[in-house]
Amino acid sequence: MKAIAFILLFFTCAIADARDYSSWLENCSKYRETVESILGKENVSKDYYYLMVAESRCTLKAESHKGAKGFWQLMPRTGKHYGCSNLDDVECSTRAAILYIKHLQSSFRTFKDVIFAYNMGGHNYRLNGATNEAIGLYNRIMEIKRNDSE
16 A cells, blocks of 8 residues: 555656646746857856756745755855855856856766756765765756757
8 A cells, every 4th residue: 555655656646747847937938038149158058057946946036945046046155256246146146157167067077967066066076976966956957958949
């Protein structure tokens, strides 16, 4: 009986997640052209747009329990380091996120590794490997991208 309940819960959550991803994409659609334009001009894969969607759902004033803020969920110190003190500004935070992503790409070669390092910090990822939270973020990005392509 427990196995059936678990399977039902799993599929119910999967269907709910797919619907949620559609609403996340819809909420972010008003920023997509701006973000993808900046990504393109900076020669960064447009797949990173899905990182922004997964991180904040494009919710204004988004803030994590760890203090990451804005569309790209950057730590305020990281944002300032990369030239953005207003992480709720989509253009400013996108430019800062791109600089951070480029920095990570110099150490980590794959999209997946960059996502893990973005979530955890490069040093923590190098020392400890991916956490369940970082793996969950990567999987969420891939699922959002699949939902967007359908």
